[in-house]
Amino acid sequence: MIRILLYLFGAIAIVFAAYGTGNAADTAHPMMGDMQSGHMMHDMGGGQMMGGHMMDGKMMDDKRIPLNLPPMMAQHQKANMREHLKAAADVVHYMGANDFAAASKTAKEKLGLTAQMKQMCDNMPNETFRTMALDFHKSGDALAEALKTKDTGKSLKALDAMLAKCTACHEMFRQ
Template sequence: MRKTLRISMTAVALAFGITAYAQAPMHQMDHMQHMQHMAAASNDTRQLVSFPPEMRQHTLANMRDHLEALSEILSNMSAGRYAKAAQVANVRLGMDSPSAEGCKGEDTPSKPQISKPASMDHQMTQFMPESMRNIGLSMHQAASDFAVEADKAGRSGNPKPALAALSKVTQQCAACHASYKVQ
């Protein structure tokens, strides 16, 4: 009985092996792509920025909100709701949004602070390398610039300059992700 089971399991294993072999040419492509991907991952040249654990969590939560905001901006743009897209950009990504605080140094001109001076966002300025902070500032500035263009699109009906401005935002997302990691 046991022997029969073992034999039939061997048969099943063999059958899988043969099927896998027969499909090898197709899978080889996937395999090559996978290996390329692995090679890219092991050539990870991003600089590790050490944040205290809470700050890291806070940053990643902020990041997820950035992506959600971007997604809302795009769906509003595609529906012709340009003013709404501008509003999302201003409130969630622009220079006056709370998330921009983390990138503003002591000497960055900004509106008088209503938020507590020692907020987590504010403290982040001490942990980020200056070049990272500058990319962050460029991203927040690009989002504010986009909002201006999106409001103009509301009047002109032409969304192209706003879309060009939005691509400047995502360029900064990508630039920072290419250079830095927090874990």
């Protein structure tokens, strides 16, 4: 009796294993095909893709204001953005490690209104963008100050205020 049961479980396990791999192969191939042909977005109807301007399967108009930067400046601006994200991540990392001094230093030097940042922002072609950029860097300085108090609540509030400036600008502008 036990022997029969063991055989039965064995057989079920084999069927499941075969079904599992078969299924993975079936789903992997169409995805790859779509990626190669560039129809990935189109075929993902029903999904929510904010960044891809797709929501509930409908294409959305991109209402962001284009900056129309010359190629060199565009590249520079994006590299700068990636550094901002890295700096914000570092701040969170240091806070988690209870190293408020390092978090404050990062905020001041990488997110605050340094002479270098001010010069870069001053070169941007759109006035509203410039204002938002300067305002953002000031919130980086405010974050550096809040972190100096070593108060997690105050620091998180300042981090929240700064990140809100990142997202507000992203909602309004594109390259």
